[in-house]
Amino acid sequence: MKTHKLLYIGFSVFCLIGCKNKTIQNADIRLLADKDFSTTVNNKKVGIYALDSGNGIIMQVTNLGGRIVSLWTPDRNNKYEDIVLGYNNIEEYIKNSNSRFLGSVLGRYANRIANGAFEIDGVKYQLPQNSGTNCLHGGTFGFDVVVWNVDSVSNNEIHLSYFSPDGDNGFPGNLNVKMVYTLTPENEFKIKYTATTDKSTHVNLSNHSYFNLKGEGNGTILDHELTINADSITPINEFSIPTGEYLAVENTPFDFRTSSVIGKRINGINEQLKNGAGYDHNWVLNRKTESDVEWAVTLYEPTSGRQMQIWTDQSGIQIYTSNFAKGTDIGKYNKPHNYRESIALETQKFPDSPNQPHFPSTRLDPGQVYIQNTIYKFSTK
Template sequence: MKQTLKSFFAAALVLAVAACNQPEKKDTATVTDTASAAISLDSTKFQKEIDGKKTNLYVLKNKNNMQAYFTNYGGRLVSLLVPDSAGKLVDVVVGFDSVEGFEKSTEPYFGATIGRYGNRIAKGKFKLDGKEYTLALNNGQNTLHGGKKGFQYVVWDAAQPDAQTLVLTYLSKDGEEGYPGNLNVKVTYSLTDDNELKMDYEATTDKKTLCNLTNHAFFNLNGEGSGTILDHKLQIFADQYTPVDTTLIPLGKNEAVKGTPFDFTQPETIGKRIEADNAQLKAGKGYDHNFVLNGTKVGSLNHAATVWGDKSGIVMDIYTQEPGLQFYSGNFMQGKNTFKGGAKDDFRTALALETQHFPDSPNQPAFPSTVLSPGQTYKTSSVYKFSAK
């Protein structure tokens, strides 16, 4: 009996010493996807000072273990873990493992909160009450997604009131990127127990201005690094789309999708017609167009689109109060950037579906207005809901 006790205490002592000699764990969050067994997001790589403000990494979790990772640098969605048809978590959003990765990326919009104006404004000019305003040009002869230093490059003030909510705020000062008025912006990202990522936008101004906010997450429902999105199926609840010129500025009228490669009124594989002999597809080098939503109501929101991941079984439904949806099929991805799992941003390996008002609305009187006046509150919501088949 004494010998047994001695052996027991000796073993316990060995275990205790071994435990004390274990290296200290870093502050990391584990992310899994289909291409890599495990990715560790080190929060210290998201801690930096930019323009005198501190950046960080924030995580939202729901009761189903779905997880959303954000950084307040650019208000970016870094990673989104969603259960697939087998219950395995898949990272369906592409991104980088550090703030530096987003800073140096040749594609500036990965996961970013976009403003003041999502999409393009022709020749960087618009008029309000007869006064012409000139914006910074950053997309050939046009302004894209707010200008050279749009909201994707600023550090937002962040507050996390609970485990499922992140509130980002930013003051865009009068004259920033050429836009008039001090614009106070608040974006609330929340992860519900119904596996919904909600995006609630608010803004007020002290001078008449433009406001058209969105999020530019790039999705691959099979997982970051899993290959092309051309075999995903897509349905867009829109009978019309907005044709554009060779600089992707609207021609001024909407056209029916019926009989064209833009007809996604029924589920269709994205790659089936993307190389069709079509002037609009050539202009966008694929799909990079606004779809005019039908107003298919689900509760208080319009059902904008449904996407199916062909390998994962993950389904993404998009609901919004916005009149349009920009579908971008990753046509300008060139394999120049390395994502958090080690994969390159190769051609058409992710897609964007941005809920928003139409491109160049300030110069297109027939389009829904994007003007925000003092005393008004810009307020809109979008939801990205996930399930698995």
């Protein structure tokens, strides 16, 4: 283990992040060092920031791509593990194209846009085709690789912002984006996005953290238990673009309406599993309202007892089970990022919505405000 890149802390956690968290005084929490995240990218300062819920959760964030670098939570025996994948220093994030989106914000458009193109009011806009013929997660220079402004930071909250100019990665409109990460005493991690534009455009933001509730590098996620509040998915073709249909999950490997082990059906004979090389699909969330934050997903790991609930105001969630991880990337604790040892759960609108008029709209016009709220709530049982 590269211990020189980590700060091993127990009681001294208070001095490092300025908190009064008595529940973690003696926990073996290893915060990444400021010096390993201090640099300049495109003449903008990059750093790392620690947040504390005040009741047992510690998180570190870098403003390069708004990335969640570490997230420490206790198990049922109050043993702490870092449950998100990440790297030891900023250089590894910058150079590692294999896991470009690790822990980052996705934008301007999370997920895929077919042929990297769409039309607004008869005008065609061409985007980078950075995933086959598709535009993926905003293009070649998306929100994940830019340096966000740190507008303010406190013990439990950080405010970030970014200005995306007209024509950025082919998208129209000058876009002003704000993003707030908050840890609450109820051990919630809240994300709030807002955005405005001066020209009609499409916006679909999300976070691409990879979770393993056993801890980073501690084995498969196929034994995690998953519940999804969704009766259907948007099926995809061989290029991972939605066909435009809605496919009922009943009697398919995609039925997680009641809790089921992730690995139970992931290797079954199924066209959709083949197209995604496993789970890499958008679930259509059951919604009671259009804008309220509602429960969407529960992820549970029985050995540790860690549980994560996801609440959101979004209409979909893309779930990806690390089907293409090869174990060549080494994480924060000198352990490889292996095949199906992490899961991403990305709350958002649907993929390719700009080209699918019957999907929930991602269009943002001048005078409107894009708003998204997602909550990750942590507990044990």
